[in-house]
Amino acid sequence: MKKYFELMREIDLIKSIKPQEIDSYLTEGSCKITQYGKNNIVHFVGEVCSKLEIILSGKVVIERIDESGNLMTIAEFFGGDVLGGNLMFSKNPYYPMTVTAKEATLILEINKDRLFSLFSDNHEFLKSYLEYVSDHTVILGDRIKHYVNRTIRESIVSYLDYECKKQNSNIIKLSMTKKALAERIGVQRTSLSRELAKMRAEGLIEFDSVSIKLLHNFLNKH
Template identity: 45%
Template structure:
C-alpha cells in the first residue's frame, strides 16, 4: 500500500502538519514502515506481544481490551483514525503489550519501526514534542481507567456514564451509543452484573430502560455542572 494515499491523514495527527507533501514523501522513501489492513474483530497485537513499531491508525477504529482468566472482557479504551498506539512501549525496558489490541472495524494501520521514530525525534523538535504528548496522553487514559474501575461500584460507574451522556445528549432519555454488552465491557463488569444493577436501579425508581435507551427517572443522580 502506498503512503501517498494517506498523507492528508498523517498531517491531521498534528505530528507531521509542519511538513510539505514533498517533505513527507522524502521522509518515507526509505520504506521504514509497513501499512497493514485488518478486518473487523481481528487481533492487531496480542497481550504480551513485544512492541516493535509505533502505529498510526489511518482508517477505522481499534479497541484495547483485557481478558481475565474467567473470560471477562474489559474495554480499556478505543482509538480512531489519526490516533497512535505503542509509543509508550516502544522505548521501554519492558516493551510488551499489557493488553490486546483489536480492530473494532476494518482498519488500515501504519507501523513505523523504532529506528525511524528515533530519526524523527532527533531531527525535529516539533515532532519530538508531539510524540511525547501522545505518550503522556495514552498513559493518562490508562491510569484514569484503572482508577475508575478500582474505586467505583457498579452503580457509581453506571451513574457516571449517565451523567456524561445526559449532558452530551441534553436529554433525560439516554439513547445508548453502544450495546449493553459493549457498555459492560467499557465499565469493566460482566453483562449479567450490569443487567442486575440496572434492574435494582429501576426498582429504586432511579431509571427505566429498554434495549436501546436508559431513562433517568430521579434527577438526584445527576450532578449539577
C-alpha cells in the same frame, strides 16, 4: 498509495515529515502500512512493543479480561492516535492488554531505528511526539484506575451521569446495544441486566431496548 498520503496529511504527528521522505521509508521497509479487518487482533497480551504505530483510519480498543471473565474496554483510539508511544522505550516493553481493531483499520508502523533518526533529524516531529505521549499517558493511566476500582453500579451511574449531561436529558437514548454497553463498562451482559433491574426495582430508572430514563430518585442522589 495516494489515499494513504491523503490520510497522513490530516495527522498532526506526521505533518512534519515530507511525503517524499515517507515514500522512501516505505520503500526501504523502515515504515510499513498494515491493514486490519474488523475484530482482528493488533497485539496480544505479552507481545513485545518494537515499533511506533500511528492510526491512519479506523478504530482500535484496548481490552482486558478481569478475574470473573468479563471483557472490559479500557480505551478507544481513532485516526491520528498512537499505539506503543510510551511502551516501546520501557524496560518492560510488553503489551499488558489485548489491542483489537473494532472496525477496518489502517496503521502506519515506524520501526525503532527510523524513529530514533526522526527524533534526531526532525525536531518538530520530536516535539509533537513528546506532547502526544505526555498528554495521553496521563489520560490512559487515569482511565485504567477509573475502571479497575469501580463496582458495576458505580460504572453504570458514571455512564448515565455522563450521557445525561451530554444529551441534556433525563431520557438517555442508547447509541449501542446492551452487549456493547456491558463491554464498555467491563461486565458480562447478564450482570449489566441484573444491575439495571435492581436499579429499576429501587425506583432509580426505567428502561427499554433503546433508552434509559433517569427518575427523580436517581437525579436527587446524583
